[in-house]
Amino acid sequence: MSDTAQSSRPSGRAGAEASAPPEKPARRSDATRAAILSAARERFAADGYERATIRAIARDAGIDPSMVMRYYGNKEGLFAAAAEIDLGMPDVIWLGEGKRPLTVDYVHGDVRPVGVILVEHFLDLWEDSEILTALLRVGVTNTSGAERMQEIFKEQLVPVAAQYAPDPESVPRRAALVASQVLGMALARYVLRFPAAVELSREEVIDWLGPTVHRYLTAAEA
Amino acid sequence: MSDTAQSSRPSGRAGAEASAPPEKPARRSDATRAAILSAARERFAADGYERATIRAIARDAGIDPSMVMRYYGNKEGLFAAAAEIDLGMPDVIWLGEGKRPLTVDYVHGDVRPVGVILVEHFLDLWEDSEILTALLRVGVTNTSGAERMQEIFKEQLVPVAAQYAPDPESVPRRAALVASQVLGMALARYVLRFPAAVELSREEVIDWLGPTVHRYLTAAEA
DNA sequence: TAGATTCGCCAACAAGCGTTGACCAACGAC
DNA sequence: GTCGTTGGTCAACGCTTGTTGGCGAATCTA
Structure with missing residues (x-):
C-alpha cells in the first residue's frame, strides 16, 4: 500500500526532461534502492526464497530492514523487483535453407547454427550474473517465482523458437524442449x-548441447 | 542427542530372526513411522524443505510433532530418511555393435535403444511417486538435499553410463549430460x-529425449 | 498380577521471522 | 530562516518455527 509519493510531482523535475521513459524522478535514495536490490539478488541466489531473510538482505546492504519494506512494500514485492530479467536474446535471422540452418547474431557478427549461438548465450547469462540462479532457486519452491519463469519463457524464449520451427503449431513444444535442456x-x-557437470569446459557444453538445441528447434517431428 | 534406547536391547527380539537383513525389530510403532515418512515425502515434494514444517507433516500423519523428533531425531534426520531412494535402474546389457547400439531390459523383455529405455524409465519414476519431486525441490535450496542428489547420481546413474560409453574416461561427463537433460x-x-512441457505427451517426450540421451551416452566425442 | 517398556499427547521454550509505527536528521523550496 | 518532504534508525508487535521434557495410557514380559 501507499505509492511513496502520490501528490508530490508538481514542480520542474518530473515531466520536463527526456520523454522516452515516461517517468524518472531520480530520487536521492536510488543508491540505497540499488544496494537493496543487489543484496537481494545475491541472497535469493544463494539461499532461495525462505532462507533469504529481509533482515539478512538489509544487513548486506548496510541499512535497516524497515527500509526494504518502505521501498518494496513486502518480501514478495522485493522479489518481484529483483527478478526483473531481460534475457537479451540475440537478434538473429534465418540464413540457411537446407539441412543445417544458420543464423547471424547481429550483435556479435556471428554466423553459426542457432543451437550453438543459443547455448553460448545462455552460458554467458548464467555466468555473468547470479540473477538466473536466484530465479531458479526461488522458482522451484515459490509459486510467484515459478510464474515469473513461465512469463520469461513465454515472452523471451518462445519468440526465438518461432523463428525456426518448421511448423508454427509446434513452436511452444520446441521452446519447452530447449528450455528443458x-x-x-x-x-x-x-x-x-x-562435479562432472561443473568440470565440463565451456566448449564441451557448447559442442554437446548445441546440436541438441538445434535439433529441438529445427528437426522434423518424429 | 539420545539414541531412543541405548541400554535396552537385551531380550530375545533383537538378533534372533532371519539373518539376511542384520536387524529388524518390527516395532509396534512402525505404522506411525511409515505415516510420518509418507506425509513428509508429500510435504517436501509440495513445499520444499523450509515450508514443509514438522508441524504440518505431523498433522498430515495424524500425530503429535514431538513424535517426529522422537523417531527421526530432527528435521534433517527426517529428510534423510524420506530421501532414501532406489532408482531401480533397468538391468540392461549391450547388444548392438554398429551405429545404433541396442539394449535389452531384462525386467520388461524390451529390446530398444538405451536412450529410449532410460527416458521411459525416468518418466515412470517421476510419475509413480513424488519422492523425486521432493528430492529436487529440496536439493535446490538445501545443501544436504543437493549432496543426496549427487550420491544418487554417482551411485546409480554413472554405472549405467559406464556400460555404454566408448571411452571409460568420458563416463562421468556423459552421465552428467544425461542427468542434465x-x-x-x-x-x-x-x-x-x-504448460508447454506439461502438455507434451509421454510419447513425444520419449521420441524427442530418447535420441538425445542415446547420443550423450554413445556418440563419439566432438 | 506386577513391573518395565513403549507409544503418544500436551504445554512450553527460545529464537527468528515479516512487518509496523514512532521518532530524528538531512535536505529542498520559498 | 522556516517548513514540508524525504531518508534513515530503533524498538517493538504478533506469529511461527524446531525442539524439549514431563506425564498418562497402552502394551509387553514375567
Whole structure:
C-alpha cells in the first residue's frame, strides 16, 4: 500500500526532461534502492526464497530492514523487483535453407547454427550474473517465482523458437524442449553442482548441447 | 542427542530372526513411522524443505510433532530418511555393435535403444511417486538435499553410463549430460509446470529425449 | 498380577521471522 | 530562516518455527 509519493510531482523535475521513459524522478535514495536490490539478488541466489531473510538482505546492504519494506512494500514485492530479467536474446535471422540452418547474431557478427549461438548465450547469462540462479532457486519452491519463469519463457524464449520451427503449431513444444535442456544443464552445473557437470569446459557444453538445441528447434517431428 | 534406547536391547527380539537383513525389530510403532515418512515425502515434494514444517507433516500423519523428533531425531534426520531412494535402474546389457547400439531390459523383455529405455524409465519414476519431486525441490535450496542428489547420481546413474560409453574416461561427463537433460525435463514438466512441457505427451517426450540421451551416452566425442 | 517398556499427547521454550509505527536528521523550496 | 518532504534508525508487535521434557495410557514380559 501507499505509492511513496502520490501528490508530490508538481514542480520542474518530473515531466520536463527526456520523454522516452515516461517517468524518472531520480530520487536521492536510488543508491540505497540499488544496494537493496543487489543484496537481494545475491541472497535469493544463494539461499532461495525462505532462507533469504529481509533482515539478512538489509544487513548486506548496510541499512535497516524497515527500509526494504518502505521501498518494496513486502518480501514478495522485493522479489518481484529483483527478478526483473531481460534475457537479451540475440537478434538473429534465418540464413540457411537446407539441412543445417544458420543464423547471424547481429550483435556479435556471428554466423553459426542457432543451437550453438543459443547455448553460448545462455552460458554467458548464467555466468555473468547470479540473477538466473536466484530465479531458479526461488522458482522451484515459490509459486510467484515459478510464474515469473513461465512469463520469461513465454515472452523471451518462445519468440526465438518461432523463428525456426518448421511448423508454427509446434513452436511452444520446441521452446519447452530447449528450455528443458538449457535449464537442466544450469541446474546440474550451477545449482546442484554435480562435479562432472561443473568440470565440463565451456566448449564441451557448447559442442554437446548445441546440436541438441538445434535439433529441438529445427528437426522434423518424429 | 539420545539414541531412543541405548541400554535396552537385551531380550530375545533383537538378533534372533532371519539373518539376511542384520536387524529388524518390527516395532509396534512402525505404522506411525511409515505415516510420518509418507506425509513428509508429500510435504517436501509440495513445499520444499523450509515450508514443509514438522508441524504440518505431523498433522498430515495424524500425530503429535514431538513424535517426529522422537523417531527421526530432527528435521534433517527426517529428510534423510524420506530421501532414501532406489532408482531401480533397468538391468540392461549391450547388444548392438554398429551405429545404433541396442539394449535389452531384462525386467520388461524390451529390446530398444538405451536412450529410449532410460527416458521411459525416468518418466515412470517421476510419475509413480513424488519422492523425486521432493528430492529436487529440496536439493535446490538445501545443501544436504543437493549432496543426496549427487550420491544418487554417482551411485546409480554413472554405472549405467559406464556400460555404454566408448571411452571409460568420458563416463562421468556423459552421465552428467544425461542427468542434465532428464532433470531439466522433470524440472520444466513436474516442478515449474511450464504448460508447454506439461502438455507434451509421454510419447513425444520419449521420441524427442530418447535420441538425445542415446547420443550423450554413445556418440563419439566432438 | 506386577513391573518395565513403549507409544503418544500436551504445554512450553527460545529464537527468528515479516512487518509496523514512532521518532530524528538531512535536505529542498520559498 | 522556516517548513514540508524525504531518508534513515530503533524498538517493538504478533506469529511461527524446531525442539524439549514431563506425564498418562497402552502394551509387553514375567
